[in-house]
Amino acid sequence: MTNKPQLSLEDISRLGEKFYTEKLREKLEKEHMGKYAVIDVEKxxxxxxxxxxxxxxxxxxxxxxxxxxxxxxxxxxNPGMNFNAKKYAWNF
Structure with a gap:
């Protein structure tokens, strides 16, 4: 069984920003302004x-x-990535 390598922080940031800007921004800003979007960039x-x-x-x-x-x-x-530890998430 082969484990898929995890993306680097730089890749997550780049892919997340691109996905949000190109596919989500217009729709989400109309319907969910001020809320948080958490994006799984791989899926x-x-x-x-x-x-x-x-x-x-x-x-x-x-x-x-x-x-x-x-x-x-x-x-x-204010974009960021989260680090999961138990039930908490931190942004940087």
Whole structure:
């Protein structure tokens, strides 16, 4: 069984920003301004909630303990990745 290598932080950031900008921004800014989008860049799936930690938990239920690209919808100045430790997520 071969394990797929995990993407680097730089790859997650680049792919997440591209996915959000090209495929999600217009739609999400109309419907979910100010909420958080948590993006699984490998699957092309995203999860939305007004609470960042709730959005991360939604994503973790389907994708497991991986790194996600997180952005507050409408604000391209605060993207990040999460580090999962138990039930918490931190952005940098």
């Amino acid at each position: 092309g799936k995203y999860y939305i909630d007004a609470d960042r930690l709730v959005a991360v938990e939604k994503a973790r239920k389907e994708s497991g303990d991986i790194l996600f690209y997180i952005i507050q919808i409408g604000s391209v100045q």
